Amino acid sequence: EAGVTQFPSHSVIEKGQTVTLRCDPISGHDNLYWYRRVMGKEIKFLLHFVKESKQDESGMPNNRFLAERTGGTYSTLKVQPAELEDSGVYFCASSQGRWTYEQYFGPGTRLTVT
Amino acid sequence: GDSVTQMEGPVTLSEEAFLTINCTYTATGYPSLFWYVQYPGEGLQLLLKATKADDKGSNKGFEATYRKETTSFHLEKGSVQVSDSAVYFCALRDTGGFKTIFGAGTRLFVKA
Numbered sequence: 001e002a003g004v005t006q007f008p009s010h011s012v013i014e015k016g017q018t019v020t021l022r023c024d025p026i027s028g029h030d031n032l033y034w035y036r037r038v039m040g041k042e043i044k045f046l047l048h049f050v051k052e053s054k055q056d057e058s059g060m061p062n063n064r065f066l067a068e069r070t071g072g073t074y075s076t077l078k079v080q081p082a083e084l085e086d087s088g089v090y091f092c093a094s095s096q097g098r099w100t101y102e103q104y105f106g107p108g109t110r111l112t113v114t
Numbered sequence: 115g116d117s118v119t120q121m122e123g124p125v126t127l128s129e130e131a132f133l134t135i136n137c138t139y140t141a142t143g144y145p146s147l148f149w150y151v152q153y154p155g156e157g158l159q160l161l162l163k164a165t166k167a168d169d170k171g172s173n174k175g176f177e178a179t180y181r182k183e184t185t186s187f188h189l190e191k192g193s194v195q196v197s198d199s200a201v202y203f204c205a206l207r208d209t210g211g212f213k214t215i216f217g218a219g220t221r222l223f224v225k226a
Contacts, residue, residue: 004157033214035216042217042219045213093158108157
């Protein structure tokens with residue numbers, strides 16, 4: 001069974017540009033999560049989808065970030081326009097259920113904004 | 115709000131040394147506690163977990179015990195190997211839920 005995949009693995013963009021990160025969850029997993037690790041600090045929750053619906057986007061830093069999950073399969077996270085402080089590693093995770101089920105994480109996308 | 119604090123790294127050990135990575139948490143409810151590991155170039159993997167007080171999680175020679183009285187979940191291994199070199203994250207998930215709260219991570223280097 002394929003795990004959670006993320007694309008690209010690394011992205012380098014200039015301040016003011018737009019970047020779109022993609023996450024493909026494990027097949028059949030309704031729950032999809034985005035997390036971010038900035039500057040070697042703790043990994044922070046960004047948002048949670050159940051199928052195509054956003055259940056909680058309380059961790060989204062500001063309106064420059066837009067997450068979508070059309071059709072309840074893969075998800076994209078767009079940053080527009082990117083700022084220097086957006087640099088970090090963006091992780092995606094998926095799970096079958098909520099409380100009792102393990103969240104499976106992808107390898108992350110390293111975003112560098114110069 | 116809920117939070118996790120873990121010891122800063124990096125931690126450098128020789129092969130076969132004893133490992134302890136300290137982790138303490140703050141939570142209003144009765145969270146489940148986790149240790150995740152990230153090997154170079156890979157994603158986060160669940161290493162072990164404990165869902166209630168006094169539970170001991172264990173995997174691959176690593177152990178951690180859920181201590182409610184000290185709000186701690188320290189990671190230990192009796193004899194580390196070079197292949198254990200990675201970043202280790204302590205985490206909790208609250209009773210509600212779905213949101214995992216992580217510590218800052220501790221990088222471990224094991225020398226041959």
